[in-house]
Amino acid sequence: TFxxxxxxxxLKSFNGDHSAKxxxxxxxxxxxxxxxxxxxQCIYQWPHLKHIQFPHIAQRPVVDVLIGADCADLHCAIAEVRGRPGEPIARLTPLGWTCVGNPGLNRRTTPQTNFASTYFVRDQYEIEKLNETIKRFWEIDDAMVVKTGDLRETNIIKYEDKLAMKTVENTVRFADNLYRVGIPWKDEKLVLPDNYDMALRRLANTEKRLKKSPDxxxxxxxxxxxxxxxxxxxxxxxxxHFKSKSYLPHFPVVRPDKETTSRRD
Incomplete structure (x- = not known):
């Protein structure tokens, strides 16, 4: 690791005509x-390379920058000079001339292989936070397969679901190779507000509209x-007298465009 x-x-070309960040x-x-x-050193060995102006290598022949494929425009060939099959190919790129291929058939070269592995190490807190998130995800996903008693103690399910599970526990029966379970009806009575004033106003408005339309x-x-x-x-x-009172305003619905049911109540 490093x-x-x-x-x-x-990066700039040698002649300064092109630059890239x-x-x-x-x-x-x-x-x-x-x-x-x-x-x-070998342009005269290949006739098609004699007039190519390759950049001169410094006294320290070390590669300082490796341009990757994410900068594909810098690898784009503006022009190419080819020789016979198997000979090097001169390639003009936005940063200048380069050459690809074997530098010389009579030149003894030692094969070189380089392998690099890059690892990105993140902050330990971020890794622990990610592990905790994944752990909670699997806990929620597996919650539906645990025992009923354990599930009822968790905060995952809603109150209505708990009531339904209680109904199942109290009514489930097994007979004749069949399970019978009671329907979880809602036992809470809905309390409606006293809307007498609103219903009375709606009735008055309906009477006004009916006076304008005798039919x-x-x-x-x-x-x-x-x-x-x-x-x-x-x-x-x-x-x-009633314990709770709620009024439903009644009014006609007129549809002149309907021949069969022009009025609905």
């Missing part, structure tokens, strides 16, 4: 023991008379 950090730097990671030796090769008022009166005859509605005496 220490590394990201840095921002700017990149982000790189620092290391002691980019390519290990592999050194840079000066193509000017609708006549049809509406006929429907209410049918409700009384069928026992759907009745007049509530003043001395009849």
């Amino acid at each position: 220490d590394t950090c990201p840095i921002d730097l700017e 990149i982000t790189a990671f620092t290391t002691n030796r980019v390519t290990g023991s592999m050194s840079a090769f000066d193509w000017n 609708v008022a006549t049809a509406y009166n006929e429907i209410l008379s049918q409700y009384i005859e069928k026992g759907y509605i009745r007049k509530v005496p003043k001395d009849e």
Whole structure:
């Protein structure tokens, strides 16, 4: 392992015509023991390379920067000069001339292999936090397969689910190779607010609209008379008392565009 950090730097071609800003990671030796090769030493060995102006290598032939594939535009070939098959290929890139291929058929070269592994080490607190998140995820995922008694003690399920589970525990029966379980009906009575004033205002507004439409008022009166005859509605005496009272405003719905059911109540 080795220490590394990201840095921002700017690369320029030798003639200064092109520059590019990149982000790189620092290391002691980019390519290990592999050194840079000066193509000017063998340009006369290949006729097609004689007029190529390769950059001169410094006295310290060490690779300082390795440009990766994330900077693909810097590897793009603006022009290429080729020889016969198997000979090196000169390539003009935005940063200048370079060459790819075997530097010389008569040159003895020692094969070199470099292998680099990069590991990103994060803060220990972040790793522990991630482990805790994954642990909680699996605990919630596995909660539905634990025993009923254990599940009831957790805060994962809702209050309504706990009531349903209690109904199952109290009513479950096994007979004739079948399980019978009671339906978890809601036993809480819904308390509706006393909306007498609101319903009275709605009734007054309905009466005003019916006075402006006599045909609708006549049809509406006929429907209410049918409700009384069928026992759907009745007049509530003043001395009849209820623990809770809630009023449902009644009004006609007129649809002139409907031929069969132009009015609904």
